[in-house]
Amino acid sequence: MSDHVLLQMWGPFRESLIKGHLFYIEQAQKRLLSQFDDIEAEADRAAEEWLEKSGPRFDPDRHDPGDFYEAANDAGIEFYGLLSEMREQTRLSVVAGMFHEWDKQLRNWLVREIQHWHRGENVSLQVWSVNFGQITDLLGNLGWDVRSEEYFRALDACRLVVNVHKHGDGKSLDDLKNSYPEYLDDPLAGFGEGLSDLKYRDHTHLKVSDEQFQVFSNAILSFWRDVPENVFESQVTDIPQWFDNAMKKDRANSQQTNKK
Template sequence: MIQGQVVFYMWHSFRQSLIHKHYFFLEQARKRLLSQFEDMGTDSKRAAVEWLAKHSSGFNSDRDDAESYYESAYDAGIEHYELLNGMRDQTRLSVLAGLFHDWEKQLRDWMAKEVRHSYGSENAANKIWKANFSQIIDLIESYGWPIRNAQYFERIDECRCVVNVYKHGDGGSFVELKKKYPYYLVIPFAVIDPIFFDVDLLDYTNVKVSDSQLQEFSDAIVNFWQDVPERLYGRDGMEVPDWFGNAINTDQATRLGNRSVPKN
């Protein structure tokens, strides 16, 4: 490794492009998707009226109870509201997943391209795409950027965990979320005494994020892009993760081996 070699370079225009795309994604998601849930009360009342209209032909004042009839319409409106509420929660999680996965892919793509340019190592670039989230952070920190110390990093890690639960349901990420970030588990409205409610009774379907939490996640991603050092350098004697160092060494050994083969 060359002392003082720039391995990862974040040029200004690229940084601004990443931030602009992120803002555009969230703005359009709010405008085209989440905005449709802003007046669920009116939508629910309309559903009750539609229920009345649909069943009015079968109503007989001599035979049927009008009060029961209107209660059924009210229940139809409540059901419609609950379904919309669930759809809004799922849509918000879907938007969050899009934000996070886009950020992670852009990060890996940038790092892989820089590694190809700096080391000429296709093997190491491929390993970046296969590494897990923690391994990617380890690699970044080995080049002198202590990203885990940043205030916004916990928000990004929370986002990763929530998105994994949304994507995979019950599993390791849900266990991690219950242990580290239980405040994303929302107790059902039907529970009368939430103070005495056991969080272990909740499952992955109880994971929800609010509009304010979505904004916090978005801010953390923007802060990350703004905070990426313009240059991250290689240093003699530095310790990079084994999976990354071995990949570079393998490619370098292959190139040296090819050079040593005499030409006919």
């Protein structure tokens, strides 16, 4: 008795997904993130420019030179702070773009593969609308336990980071605090446990380092490389209720259409 293939990852398609991801990371580093490589020097130039612009206002009979240099230093510090914040937001935006592209590619692949053995818009709509956990559970039901893979934690953390970046405070922030607090910067570290308590941190403390960004990227690469070449019908352990309901609705719609 033949064992039907439910999902198939074609080798060249897998390679195209990997190449596309690597291209995104490379170009994001080259065209966006590299612009913040030397913000200390840029802050120094901002201080110098402040002095140049303010020079004509300096009156040695009325002004203390030290005050002007202090004001220039403050201008440099302010510029550095604003540029640092822009760097963090840019990196978070790159992370969000990376995760959303992976998520869309995964769902699109699932829909196309399912359409080989099931026709109906309800299943397709559900695959596109259910949450990340339900998608990973579906893969597990089909025989590939993604949750047991080492890189799953990084994918899950990336999902929460992206949600907090987009929505601010809420359930994703609470989940991030509970499971991956390392992505919430602690500006009061070293000032005592009472001041640096996690409960005082919110979405404004969200931060992803270059190293953490690379971990996210590597997790997506590991995922694509790890997708089974074939997932067979015999591997199915169970079908999620949302998927089963959508299939039944599609079949009912098909029967009604055939009766007409």
